[in-house]
Amino acid sequence: MLIITIKQGKEKTLLAGDPWIYLSAIEKIDGKPQELKKPGATAIVQSSSRQFLARAAYNAKSQIAARVWTVREDEPIDHALIKRRVQAALARRAVAWSIADPQALFQLIDGDKDGLSGLLVHSYGGAEGYLVCQFNAAGVELWKVAVVQALLKETACPNVYERCDELQRKGEGLPVFPRALAGDEPPQKLMVREGKRLAPMDIRTGFTYPR
Incomplete structure (x- = not known):
């Protein structure tokens, strides 16, 4: 230690x-x-x-x-902690997610706010769509398998994709290797709602195509 x-x-x-x-x-x-x-x-x-x-x-x-x-001396850093943090984050947003537009990118986990510094998770298409994760810090990168296992169990969404922010990951000394972590990779182009309009986007990168 x-x-x-x-x-x-x-x-x-x-x-x-x-x-x-x-x-x-x-x-x-x-x-x-x-x-x-x-x-x-x-x-x-x-x-x-x-x-x-x-x-x-x-x-x-x-x-x-x-x-x-x-900050608790009696709280070890282990798979159980990661599972609890993921569960708590999803529980906080469960109602909003259940009524969210499936064509919008809905944020399920928000890094430090959820005690998972550097982890961002967005959903597209509801429970049968895709989860797009960003592991922007070494701590959550080290516990990636535990994070993905918890997401699969708690959301029942079969498809988990890792999106890489090149600048942030290189700043952490982490490799840049976007890929499907479970299930299928999202299509290159999906219609995503931003406010009141739908726009074609590659949710793997966040790139919005010109209309």
Whole structure:
């Protein structure tokens, strides 16, 4: 387990609820070399006085050195936590999703707001359509399989596609490899509702075709 020690006084933003820890706020990082090089490795975050502050996903290749998973000392980072976070995010939006226009891209998971920093999930076509995921941080990238398993179970949507934001993933030191993670890949062109109009879009990339 990695241990991140925060500089004296720099823990204030963390205690105020900011889930991002920048390198400038870190006094030192202790741990095995292989863990230090592993994007998304779980780290214990402590104050300069060695008091527990959080568990976070560490990434030496990112300007955001760590992203908080939990501030509870008794909450481990495991498959069960990922499942709970996905379930909670979907539950918050279940009613809205059930009545949403199936031709609109409906957001099911919104990163830090759902305790899944860097993860964005949109739905197209309802439960029989497509889920489009973006893993824009090393922590959720490391738990990708658990995320997809939870999405498949909780939504019953069989098709999960990974869309890659090249700039964000490269900034995290992650490979850019868009692909179907489960089921079928979305068609290149679908009609997507934006406000009151329908426009042809490639939901795999977000590209809107000229009309």
